[in-house]
Structures are given as structure tokens and as C-alpha cells.
Amino acid sequence: xxxxxxxxxxxxxxxxxxxxxxxxxxxxxxxxxxxxxxxxxxxxxxxxxxxxxxxxxxxxxxxxxxxxxxxxxxxxxxxxxxxxxxxxxxxxxxxxxxxxxxxxxxxxxxxxxxxxxxxxxxxxxxxxxxxxxxxxxxxxxxxxxxxxxxxxxxxxxxxxxxxxxxxxxxxxxxxxxxxxxxxxxxxxxxxxxxxxxxxxxxxxxxxxxxxxxxxxxxxxxxxxxxxxxxxxxxxxxxxxxxxxxxxxxxxxxxxxx
Amino acid sequence: xxxxxxxxxxxxxxxxxxxxxxxxxxxxxxxxxxxxxxxxxxxxxxxxxxxxxxxxxxxxxxxxxxxxxxxxxxxxxxxxxxxxxxxxxxxxxxxxxxxxxxxxxxxxxxxxxxxxxxxxxxxxxxxxxxxxxxxxxxxxxxxxxxxxxxxxxxxxxxxxxxxxxxxxxxxxxxxxxxxxxxxxxxxxxxxxxxxxxxxxxxxxxxxxxxxxxxxxxxxxxxxxxxxxxxxxxxxxxxxxxxxxxxxxxxxxxxxxxxxxxxxxxxxxxxxxxxxxxxxxxxxxxxxxxxxxxxxxxxxxxxxxxxxxxxxxxxxxxxxxxxxxxxxxxxxxxxxxxxxxxxxxxxxxxxxxxxxxxxxxxxxxxxxxxxxxxxxxxxxxxxxxxxxxxxxxxxxxxxxxxxxxxxxxxxxxxxxxxxxxxxxxxxxxxxxxxxxxxxxxxxxxxxxxxxxxxxxxxxxxxxxxxxxxxxxxxxxxxxxxxxxxxxxxxxxxxxxxxxxxxxxxxxxxxxxxxxxxxxxxxxxxxxxxxxxxxxxxxxxxxxxxxxxxxxxxxxxxxxxxxxxxxxxxxxxxxxxxxxxxxxxxxxxxxxxxxxxxxxxxxxxxxxxxxxxxxxxxxxxxxxxxxxxxxxxxxxxxxxxxxxxxxxxxxx
Ligand SMILES: Cc1cc2nc3c(=O)[nH]c(=O)nc-3n(C[C@H](O)[C@H](O)[C@H](O)COP(=O)(O)OP(=O)(O)OC[C@H]3O[C@@H](n4cnc5c(N)ncnc54)[C@H](O)[C@@H]3O)c2cc1C
Ligand code: SF4
Ligand code: FES
Numbered sequence: 001x002x003x004x005x006x007x008x009x010x011x012x013x014x015x016x017x018x019x020x021x022x023x024x025x026x027x028x029x030x031x032x033x034x035x036x037x038x039x040x041x042x043x044x045x046x047x048x049x050x051x052x053x054x055x056x057x058x059x060x061x062x063x064x065x066x067x068x069x070x071x072x073x074x075x076x077x078x079x080x081x082x083x084x085x086x087x088x089x090x091x092x093x094x095x096x097x098x099x100x101x102x103x104x105x106x107x108x109x110x111x112x113x114x115x116x117x118x119x120x121x122x123x124x125x126x127x128x129x130x131x132x133x134x135x136x137x138x139x140x141x142x143x144x145x146x147x148x149x150x151x152x153x154x155x156x157x158x159x160x161x162x163x164x165x166x167x168x169x170x171x172x173x174x175x176x177x178x179x180x181x182x183x184x185x186x187x188x189x190x191x192x193x194x195x196x197x198x199x200x201x202x203x204x205x206x207x208x209x210x211x212x213x214x215x216x217x218x219x220x221x222x223x224x225x226x227x228x229x230x231x232x233x234x235x236x237x238x239x240x241x242x243x244x245x246x247x248x249x250x251x252x253x254x255x256x257x
Numbered sequence: 258x259x260x261x262x263x264x265x266x267x268x269x270x271x272x273x274x275x276x277x278x279x280x281x282x283x284x285x286x287x288x289x290x291x292x293x294x295x296x297x298x299x300x301x302x303x304x305x306x307x308x309x310x311x312x313x314x315x316x317x318x319x320x321x322x323x324x325x326x327x328x329x330x331x332x333x334x335x336x337x338x339x340x341x342x343x344x345x346x347x348x349x350x351x352x353x354x355x356x357x358x359x360x361x362x363x364x365x366x367x368x369x370x371x372x373x374x375x376x377x378x379x380x381x382x383x384x385x386x387x388x389x390x391x392x393x394x395x396x397x398x399x400x401x402x403x404x405x406x407x408x409x410x411x412x413x414x415x416x417x418x419x420x421x422x423x424x425x426x427x428x429x430x431x432x433x434x435x436x437x438x439x440x441x442x443x444x445x446x447x448x449x450x451x452x453x454x455x456x457x458x459x460x461x462x463x464x465x466x467x468x469x470x471x472x473x474x475x476x477x478x479x480x481x482x483x484x485x486x487x488x489x490x491x492x493x494x495x496x497x498x499x500x501x502x503x504x505x506x507x508x509x510x511x512x513x514x515x516x517x518x519x520x521x522x523x524x525x526x527x528x529x530x531x532x533x534x535x536x537x538x539x540x541x542x543x544x545x546x547x548x549x550x551x552x553x554x555x556x557x558x559x560x561x562x563x564x565x566x567x568x569x570x571x572x573x574x575x576x577x578x579x580x581x582x583x584x585x586x587x588x589x590x591x592x593x594x595x596x597x598x599x600x601x602x603x604x605x606x607x608x609x610x611x612x613x614x615x616x617x618x619x620x621x622x623x624x625x626x627x628x629x630x631x632x633x634x635x636x637x638x639x640x641x642x643x644x645x646x647x648x649x650x651x652x653x654x655x656x657x658x659x660x661x662x663x664x665x666x667x668x669x670x671x672x673x674x675x676x677x678x679x680x681x682x683x684x685x686x687x688x689x690x691x692x693x694x695x696x697x698x699x700x701x702x703x704x705x706x707x708x709x710x711x712x713x714x715x716x717x718x719x720x721x722x723x724x725x726x727x728x729x730x731x732x733x734x735x736x737x738x739x740x741x742x743x744x745x746x747x748x749x750x751x752x753x754x755x756x757x758x759x760x761x762x763x764x765x766x767x768x769x770x771x772x773x774x775x776x777x778x779x780x781x782x783x784x785x786x787x788x789x790x791x792x793x794x795x796x797x798x799x800x801x802x803x804x805x806x807x808x809x810x811x812x813x814x815x816x817x818x819x820x821x822x823x824x825x826x827x828x829x830x831x832x833x834x835x836x837x838x839x840x841x842x843x844x845x846x847x848x849x850x851x852x853x854x855x856x857x858x859x860x861x862x863x864x865x866x867x868x869x870x871x872x873x874x875x876x877x878x879x880x881x882x883x884x885x886x887x888x889x890x891x892x893x894x895x896x897x898x899x900x901x902x903x904x905x906x907x
Contacts, residue, residue, distance in 0.1 A: 035542035055814040130448035134441035139320040142398035149409030159402040
């Protein structure tokens with residue numbers, strides 16, 4: 001049954017735009033139902049701000065069920081908050097207690113400039129996918145779907161990493177602001193499948209190079225895995241590195257020829 | 258003489274659905290054989306705008322660019338991958354007959370027409386069933402990790418009461434995997450320069466010059482700047498309008514703005530009152546609830562639905578004896594029981610909750626109880642079947658469904674109505690197309706489970722790339738109006754004024770407040786059950802509330818930087834006008850069909866009573882200068898291949 005959580009103090013990052021200086025502002029929430037989601041608590045606060053003639057706090061969100069990857073937020077220093085294996089939109093207020101102080105910040109990373117308040121620009125992820133995160137299969141002319149049998153374990157493993165929602169928590173949690181988990185998840189999805197083989201090495205090469213243009217480098221801290229709402233394992237990074245080394249080796253051989 | 262014929266004579270627009278000649282099986286082939294082509298070298302001379310990057314928009318944009326057209330793609334999301342399609346869970350239908358259980362194009366066609374309660378256009382549905390098989394091939398080629406059998410072949414399941422197993426799925430994330438496939442194909446084209454992407458950009462208006470679509474007006478959501486884009490053709494793949502109810506399973510930003518603004522520019526809006534309510538969602542828990550979460554329908558395979566007999570019951574469910582429970586679906590529909598159709602079981606739940614027999618703190622749900630199956634098969638089996646769903650439920654509701662029955666209630670889920678389109682998916686405005694959930698064409702008065710994903714991809718991959726070519730071929734060498742044309746300037750100016758106005762009202766209520774109040778009216782009067790009196794009441798309440806919106810709206814912040822409150826204001830404004838049209842449409846359709854249940858038109862045992870004599874038609878509404886004065890146009894529906902029959906779930 002629904003209970004009220006009382007006397008929350010929120011310290012929320014406010015910033016007008018990418019180049020302006022931001023700062024924390026403090027807001028009190030006297031009480032909120034423990035059934036409310038964290039984002040509903042922010043909606044509620046925004047309604048109040050609007051009624052006081054103030055500008056609402058900007059934050060990204062859409063599906064509110066953990067699948068679109070739009071929501072973000074560092075909550076008390078943790079990407080997507082204190083709950084493991086879920087996105088911010090799946091966090092409920094029952095995880096908090098009366099009198100809590102909650103610090104809410106945007107995902108911070110050099111590659112994710114702040115758009116406004118808690119909203120960041122993650123479009124560099126799109127650039128990585130555009131550079132190679134696909135299988136070239138123009139519409140029409142695809143062979144019958146059952147032409148190639150794919151062993152269930154292979155398909156299941158591809159699915160495990162294909163689940164990435166592109167939220168950027170891995171980057172925000174990484175001390176280097178690296179995007180290895182995100183990039184590796186896509187590489188592991190496509191490079192594991194028979195359909196992905198023809199472009200396997202070209203894919204990994206261009207994706208890694210695009211990633212390196214924008215993001216920090218991976219030094220195996222492993223923070224990303226803990227922050228990932230889809231619990232994607234850092235093992236995919238080993239696969240990425242292996243394929244990347246092979247790709248480099250192959251292209252060096254090509255050059256030598 | 259039937260009403261349809263009478264109404265037909267009053268049509269103000271000449272509705273030509275352009276159905277090709279030939280038998281139903283041959284129509285699409287005949288169309289393709291006769292259509293005009295643009296030769297490969299000339300395609301780059303044409304610009305096509307695609308608004309929306311869901312399944313329909315992403316697949317259309319990618320394919321058109323592959324063919325060589327210049328494509329500009331627009332989305333208000335930060336990335337094309339966020340479109341609402343990502344949230345679809347269950348699966349996608351295709352008439353592959355991989356299970357050898359008797360499926361075929363014809364059967365999928367018939368099931369869809371019948372499921373839609375004979376209110377869709379036969380020729381479009383048949384084409385949908387035909388191309389469904391290509392979709393699966395295309396998505397597999399792209400690397401979509403569909404579920405597989407141990408032998409490595411694609412797995413299927415049966416879905417939504419179909420008698421064959423034709424649903425392909427990727428765990429509970431089919432929409433996600435399909436959208437990522439289409440998104441990646443789009444991303445490849447963006448990387449190659451075939452598509453220019455405009456993200457965080459909202460479509461505000463379509464511009465017509467001499468009756469033809471000439472381009473669009475958009476707002477950059479980050480800077481607030483309003484600008485125009487000209488093109489040879491414009492595709493709206495902007496999704497459905499289920500959020501008119503405020504609470505729905507749709508993503509928060511799904512809205513009707515694109516379709517509505519096109520409607521105000523002359524595009525007809527068809528069957529707006531056909532909206533689907535999904536029976537198994539988690540009920541609202543408090544006033545501040547922002548959206549509802551769908552629980553897979555598969556739960557009804559093993560869960561038993563009940564409410565306490567006593568409306569004043571206060572005990573927890575396990576203390577209520579069997580004899581004091583009403584397993585109402587089993588009682589009312591002995592042969593289908595807990596598996597009665599979506600609309601049937603939704604209405605049954607509503608009636609009990611309305612009578613005060615609802616359960617939970619707000620008495621706004623019914624129980625879905627697994628204790629019987631847990632006793633019969635053991636907890637492990639149940640966990641295997643539904644483990645992830647139970648976990649999801651517990652995360653949201655804070656109760657463990659192995660021990661306490663789930664609480665469920667119906668919620669708005671999908672909208673069958675949408676922009677009127679012909680066989681080519683072209684609206685009545687030449688050069689303007691609508692695809693995916695944004696159009697009305699394929700699902701009639703009710704959509705079958707796993708058929709929306711199929712339709713979105715069919716439209717984008719296999720229909721539009723042909724039909725747009727047919728329209729563009731004769732335009733080769735002709736110049737089109739550019740963004741300096743006065744019509745563009747006029748539309749930009751109107752858009753600027755509209756948004757400035759929201760900021761200048763400076764009233765006392767937020768856009769969300771109005772949205773919530775609007776939703777209550779629509780849900781109450783034009784939801785699962787409708788009647789004349791209620792609809793008339795709504796048609797007097799809605800304009801009054803809309804007036805209040807226009808004078809008491811409070812939008813803080815400014816128009817020259819990112820302002821989510823301002824974005825919301827524009828969307829709610831359009832929902833108001835759509836809401837009025839929905840109620841009007843529901844009022845004028847004096848029959849029950851599919852999800853449209855008029856209490857005055859039911860059989861003795863409470864089932865929908867269709868009136869084929871008078872209402873076997875599409876109601877295509879034309880903007881009449883004001884939301885309360887639309888003009889009705891009729892497209893009669895003819896059934897040659899699928900014969901009119903009555904649906905029964907008894
Ligand atoms: C919870 C849930 C589960 C579902 N499960 C299934 C299922 O299992 N099987 C099935 O077949 N169907 C399912 N559906 C239905 C299905 O997901 C949708 O009907 C379908 O995905 C719609 O696709 P679309 O491409 O038409 O639109 P959407 O995916 O909604 O995309 C709309 C696009 O348009 C853009 N847009 C909209 N308006 C504007 C504007 N004004 N300016 C700029 N851009 C704009 C958006 O940014 C977005 O990119 C489900 C729906 C829900 C809610
Ligand atoms: S890998 Fe995990 S944390 Fe990183 S973007 Fe994907 S889902 Fe988010
Ligand atoms: S809002 Fe979609 S994942 Fe959180």
C-alpha cells in the first residue's frame with residue numbers, strides 16, 4: 001500500500017546551455033508517494049515550479065519503462081541511481097527514505113555536452129553506429145530468413161549484447177569517459193552472427209576509430225558494467241579488442257602487399 | 258437506401274482510393290507492373306522528407322536513400338533509435354508458414370480483416386499480408402536476433418488469439434530489435450550522405466502550394482528557431498495518438514501534432530474513434546502517475562481474473578474465500594474464459610470497477626491471480642514462463658506476484674484511426690504520405706497483436722519506395738517551390754505566433770494539468786464504452802476546457818531555448834482538437850464494431866452489434882475551420898475476397 005516519503009532535499013544541477021556555467025540548486029519536496037517513480041517525483045516538482053512561475057527542470061525521458069535509453073541522470077553519484085540493472089525511469093521512490101538528500105546531476109563526459117540542466121547530447125553514439133554498426137543489407141533481395149540456420153546459443157549471445165539501449169551510463173560511469181562497452185556491445189551483436197561476417201573486420205576498425213575520435217580510452221576500470229541498466233558484461237570489450245587487433249593485422253598485411 | 262450511400266452524396270472531397278484492378282491476389286503485382294519509374298540516375302534530383310524515425314519512418318528513409326533519392330529525416334528525439342517503436346514487446350506477424358500449421362497470405366489477410374471487424378480496406382490489407390514475408394527476410398539479413406529453435410531455425414509463437422503460430426519475436430524486446438535494425442540501416446545511409454538527419458527537431462506544419470505538399474515547417478527544439486524545408490514529397494511516419502487519453506502505454510512524447518497539423522491543412526483524418534485499449538496494464542497508483550505499463554497478454558494464459566463479490570471488501574486477497582470471489586470472465590465467457598478478446602475482457606473489467614467492485618488502494622483494478630497455476634505446476638514452471646514479467650511487475654507495483662495476485666486494468670494502447678490514405682499511402686493532399694500507426698489503413702476497428710510492427714515495416718520498406726516513385730516520375734525537370742515561397746513564410750509566421758502566444762497567456766495551469774483533465778474526459782466518455790449522452794456531454798465539456806486552456810495556460814521559460822513546457826503546450830492544444838473529432842466520430846458511428854462499443858448497439862448478451870447496412874464505411878473527416886465543425890466524407894468499403902461475418906467469442 002502506498003506510503004508517503006517525507007522531507008526530501010534535492011540538489012539539482014541547473015545549466016542554461018553547453019557553454020554557460022551551471023550550478024546546483026536546492027529544492028525541497030515535502031512529501032511524495034512511495035509508488036511514484038523517480039521521474040514522476042521530478043514531474044511533480046516541475047509542476048510546482050511552473051505554478052511558481054519558474055522554469056521547469058529539463059531532463060530527458062520517453063518510454064519510462066527502461067527500453068528507449070532516453071533517460072539518464074547521475075543520482076547520488078550513480079548512473080541511473082542506486083538500483084542495479086535498471087534505468088532511471090524504472091527507479092521508484094520506495095527506494096528512498098524520509099529526510100534523504102538526493103543529488104541529481106547530468107551524465108558527465110567530455111563527449112556528452114550538456115544541452116540544458118540534466119539533458120546531455122549523446123549524438124556521438126549515433127556517429128559510432130553510422131561508421132559501421134550495421135550489416136549492409138539494402139532493402140529487397142534478402143534471401144529467405146531460414147536459409148541460414150543460426151545455432152541458438154550464438155543467436156542468444158548476439159541478443160544479450162544487442163539489448164544495449166544506448167543510454168550512455170557506461171560512459172558517464174567511466175573515469176575516462178570511454179565508450180567501449182557501448183561500442184563493444186554492438187560489435188559483439190553483429191560480429192557473432194553469420195550475417196555479420198563479411199564486414200566483421202571493417203566494422204570493428206571503423207567503429208573503434210570513430211569512437212576514439214570522441215571518447216576517452218578504456219583502461220579496464222570496469223565501472224561501465226556496474227552502471228549498465230542491461231547488465232552487459234565487460235567480456236564484450238575483450239571480443240572488441242580481439243577483433244580490432246585482427247582487423248589491424250589484416251589491414252597491415254593488405255598494405256604490405 | 259443505406260446511410261452510407263446517403264452520406265456519400267454529401268462528400269466534399271473526391272475520395273479516390275486508387276485500388277488497382279484485378280483479383281485481390283494480383284492487385285499489387287498489377288500496380289507494380291503499371292507504375293511509372295524514375296530512372297536510377299534521376300532519383301538524386303528528387304528530395305523526399307520523412308518525418309519520424311520509428312519502424313515506418315526509418316525503413317522508408319533508409320530505403321529511399323538506397324534507391325538514390327535525397328532524403329531529409331526528422332525526429333524530435335535526440336536519436337532516431339529512441340522512437341516509440343522501441344517499446345513493442347510481443348512480436349511481429351508474417352505469413353511464412355514455417356511451422357507448417359496451415360498459415361498463408363490469405364489466412365493472415367482474412368484474420369486481419371476479421372480482427373478489424375470489417376472496417377479496413379481489403380486491398381491494402383492483402384498487400385500487407387503479401388509483403389509480410391519479405392519483412393522477416395529483410396530483418397534477418399540485417400542481423401536482428403530473432404528467437405530460434407535448437408536446430409537454428411526461426412522460432413514462432415501464437416499471439417493474440419490467432420490459430421496459427423506466425424509471430425516472430427526477440428525475447429520480450431521485438432520492437433527494440435526491429436527498430437535497431439531499421440535504425441542501423443538508416444545510420445548507414447546517414448554515414449554515406451544519402452540521408453541528412455535533423456534530430457531534436459519538431460515538425461510543426463506542412464506547407465502546400467497549389468494544393469500540393471511543398472515542404473514542412475519545423476522547430477529546432479534546442480534553439481527554438483523555426484524554419485522551412487522544401488521537398489518533392491513529404492512522408493509523415495509520426496506514430497499514433499494514444500496519449501490523447503493522457504494515461505496510456507505510449508511513450509511520453511508520442512503525440513498527434515504532425516497528423517493533426519496536416520489535417521488542419523486539408524488532409525482527411527479517418528476513423529479517429531477507433532482506439533485500442535489493452536486489458537492487462539498495471540493500474541494507476543496515484544494522481545501524479547505519468548504513464549501506464551503494459552503487462553504481456555500472455556499472462557492471461559495462466560492467470561485467473563477475479564474481483565471480490567462484495568464491493569465493500571477490505572480484506573487482502575488471500576483471506577477472501579473462493580465462494581466470495583467472482584471469476585467473471587470464466588462466468589461470462591465459458592469457452593474463452595480468461596482469454597476472451599482484448600476489447601471484451603477490457604469492458605468486463607470496466608463494468609465491475611464502475612460498479613465499485615474494483616480492487617487495490619484506489620479500487621481501480623481487478624486481480625490476475627496465479628495461485629492456482631503455482632499450486633498445479635509449481636513455482637519453478639511459472640518462473641520459467643513469466644519470470645521476467647513478474648520481476649517487472651514487482652519493480653513497478655512493489656508487490657510479489659508469486660504471493661499476491663497482480664492488479665491489472667485496461668489502458669489506451671494503440672490507435673487504428675489516422676490520416677486517410679489511398680492505396681499508395683498518399684493522403685488526399687498530393688505529395689503528402691502517411692505511414693505506420695499515423696495512417697488509418699490496415700487495422701479497421703481493431704488491430705491484432707503483433708500486426709503494428711508488421712505494418713510499419715511493410716509501409717516503409719515495401720510500399721512507399723514504389724508508390725512515391727510513381728508520383729515523382731512525372732515531376733522530372735519541373736521546378737518546385739522553394740522555402741522563399743510566400744506560403745512557407747506564411748506558415749512559419751503562423752507557427753511563430755502560435756508558440757509566442759502560448760508563452761504570452763501567462764495563466765495559472767500547466768500544459769500537463771490540462772492534458773490530465775482532457776484525458777479524464779476522453780477516457781470517461783470516449784474510452785471502452787461510449788453512448789450518445791456521454792459523447793454529447795464530452796462535446797460540450799471539451800470546447801469549454803479548451804477555452805480555458807487558451808486563456809489560463811501557464812508556460813514558463815522562453816521560446817528561444819530548449820523548453821519542454823512549451824513543446825508540451827503545442828501538443829496538448831492539438832490533442833484537444835483531436836479529442837473533439839474523436840467524440841464526434843464516435844457519436845456519428847451509431848453501431849458497435851471492434852473496439853468502438855456503443856452501449857446502445859449491443860446484442861442481448863452484451864456483444865458489439867455491427868451495422869453493415871449503414872456503417873460499412875470509412876469516416877474521413879475534413880477540417881471545417883474549427884474543431885467543432887468538421888465535414889464528414891465517406892469511403893464505402895467493399896468486401897469481395899473476405900466475406901462479412903460476425904465476430905464471436907462466446
Ligand atoms: C507498450 C507497447 C507494446 C507494443 N507491442 C507491440 C507488439 O508486440 N507488436 C506490434 O506489432 N505492435 C506493438 N505495439 C504497437 C507498435 O509498437 C506501434 O504501433 C509502432 O511501433 C508504431 O511505429 P511507427 O513507426 O508508426 O511510429 P513510432 O515508432 O511511434 O515513431 C514515431 C516517430 O515520429 C517522430 N515524430 C512524431 N511526431 C513528430 C513531430 N511532430 N516532429 C518530428 N518527429 C515526430 C518521433 O520522434 C518518432 O521518431 C506496441 C505498442 C506499445 C505502446
Ligand atoms: S552498454 Fe549499457 S550502459 Fe552503455 S549505452 Fe548500452 S545499455 Fe547503456
Ligand atoms: S525513459 Fe526510456 S529507458 Fe528510461
